[in-house]
Amino acid sequence: MPVSAAATVAAAAAKALAPPPAFAARATSVEGSPVREILALTQRPGIISFAGGLPAPELFDTEGLRASYDAAFAVSARRALxxxxxxxxxxxxxxxxxxxxxxxxxxxxxxxxxxxxxxxxxxxxxxxxxxxxxxxxxxxxxxxxxxxxxxxxxxxxxxxxxxxxxxxxxxxxxxxxxxxxxxxxxxxxxxxxxxxxxxxxxxxxxxxxxxxxxxxxxxxxxxxxxxxxxxxxxxxxxxxxxxxxxxxxxxxxxxxxxxxxxxxxxxxxxxxxxxxxxxxxxxxxxxxxxxxxxxxxxxxVDLDAHIATVRAAYRERRDALQTALSRTLSADCEWNLPAGGMFVWARLPEDHDATALLKTAVAHDVAFVPGAPFYTGPPDPRTLRLSFTTHTPPEIAEGVSRLGHALQEQGGR
Structure with a gap:
């Protein structure tokens, strides 16, 4: 089929176009968040994830916040918008x-x-x-x-x-x-x-x-x-x-x-x-x-009273994680007992790598965040972060059991 002169000119012009300038060096030198990538990986049903630093959604004061938005519009919708x-x-x-x-x-x-x-x-x-x-x-x-x-x-x-x-x-x-x-x-x-x-x-x-x-x-x-x-x-x-x-x-x-x-x-x-x-x-x-x-x-709203409710739930979940880790992992694993917050920091036995373990753990329907991305300079590859806020104590116990099976499969407990 013959090619029109206009098409030939357009093709030649397209070949002659210069590419746009390059991205700024900072845009290509900084990597995306491995935590966000892990969270995307763990969205499938059935997985127990200790990866996200997320508040527990069932503890949100949805009614109080909904009423506050209604009030913001009622007082002055023009100002609110x-x-x-x-x-x-x-x-x-x-x-x-x-x-x-x-x-x-x-x-x-x-x-x-x-x-x-x-x-x-x-x-x-x-x-x-x-x-x-x-x-x-x-x-x-x-x-x-x-x-x-x-x-x-x-x-x-x-x-x-x-x-x-x-x-x-x-x-x-x-x-x-x-x-x-x-x-x-x-x-x-x-x-x-x-x-x-x-x-x-x-x-x-x-x-x-x-x-x-x-x-x-x-x-x-x-x-x-x-x-x-x-x-x-x-x-x-x-x-x-x-x-x-x-x-x-x-x-x-x-x-x-x-x-x-x-x-x-x-x-x-x-x-x-x-x-x-x-x-x-x-x-x-x-x-x-x-x-x-x-x-x-x-x-x-009494925010401090709401925070007290959240603290009570998170304290129970932190303690459930501590109990499950003690029952499941061997003495050559280490972890701390934070007095607050959302995270427990753990360390695997010698010759183990948390990043490698994550692949096995996800296959066992449990996830965490390897510690390596949080370091400046050479990391401790055995470290990992466990967030305890978004699961109930029974779910936490089951998740740690799965983590223990993954660690056994990797050759240690």
Whole structure:
């Protein structure tokens, strides 16, 4: 069949088209989250997943939140559906400030910026402080999405030596003196992924080092309300010397619902103002209707009573996981007992690899997150993270039994 002249010209033109420019180097140098990939893998029916750091959906206060959205529309639908200020709804900022003050950190509404989840708060702080090549210090292991955030900013991420209680203050001081970092990122309370909590004395030492050597502190606290035993440890932001250099990140995801995508940033005035400008460039402001609904909820519902219900359920599930691990795994496996939060950190016997075990575990209809992606530098391949919040105690027992069978198949218990 003869080809028309027009078709020939079009084909020649298509061949002559230049490709679009390449992606930015940061877009190709930072990998996607293995946790998200594992969660997608484990969606099939029947699998018991300890992989996700997800709140239990059956514990959401759906009726209270539904009523709060109704109220947001009833009070002023026009306001609820309209653009808002970048800093956030005044009544929600006031509620956040009141809760922070009640926890021992005097805070005014003007100290608070409402964000689209605390993850955005971290992104805004990173955009404000970090230039390509700047050094960022992190716990090792640390929150995976923080590593992604710093990687996209072009930072050089350096791990701080830690033990079972978190950062070693003397090692931190040596690193700060040697590396001259811009900031230290830490999850000091019920850390993700390890579940450990930094003691008060070490927090004071970290604040002293930051003040003496010149360092920003970024304190991420999404889990602090989920304490099952022991006494509250004051925020790093409340330590002497940390007042003018700490960005405190908080979230409603673990205590109300993650689908709201509501978080907050408390920071010194100059840093907060810069973060406001960065947020204007990112999304103008966080959803107005979600903010107003949350503010109404905080004004009319006893959130602390709801949190107490959540804590009781999670404590039972944490204990069920501890019992199941003790009954199923041998003495050459290790795991911790977190005083709160959502995660247990475990270590397999010598010569085992958690990433390799995951494939066998999924075949046994159970899943977890290998520890390797949470590390900066060489990982401990035997480590794994187990989340206990989204399954009942009987399901947890069955899941650990399946994990034990998978480990036996790999050649050990």
């Amino acid at each position: 309209q653009y808002s200020t970048t800093e956030g709804a005044p009544e929600l900022r006031e509620a956040v400030a009141a809760r922070a003050t009640a926890r021992g950190l005097p805070t005014d509404a003007d100290d608070v910026l409402i964000t689209s989840g605390s993850q955005q708060a971290l992104t805004l702080i990173t955009a404000t402080l970090i230039e390509p090549g700047d050094v960022v210090l992190v716990e090792n292991p640390t929150y995976l999405a923080a590593l992604q955030c710093f990687g996209l900013a072009g930072a050089r991420v350096v791990p701080v030596p830690c033990d079972g209680q978190g950062i070693l203050p003397d090692a931190l001081a040596d690193l700060v003196a040697r590396e001259r970092p811009k900031l230290l990122y830490t999850v000091p309370t019920f850390q993700n992924p390890t579940g450990r909590t930094l003691p008060a004395a070490r927090r004071a030492a970290v604040a002293e080092t930051a003040a003496r050597l010149g360092l920003w502190l970024v304190e991420d606290d999404p889990y602090g309300d989920l304490r099952y035993e022991g006494s509250h440890v004051p925020w790093l932001a409340a330590q002497p010397g940390a007042e003018d250099r700490t960005a405190l990140l908080g979230s409603f995801s673990k205590i109300m619902a993650p689908g709201l995508r509501l978080g907050w940033l408390r920071a010194p005035a100059a840093l907060r103002r810069a973060a406001v400008v960065a947020k204007q460039a990112a999304d103008l402001h966080t959803s107005t209707v979600d903010q107003l609904a949350a503010a109404h909820y905080l004004a009319t």
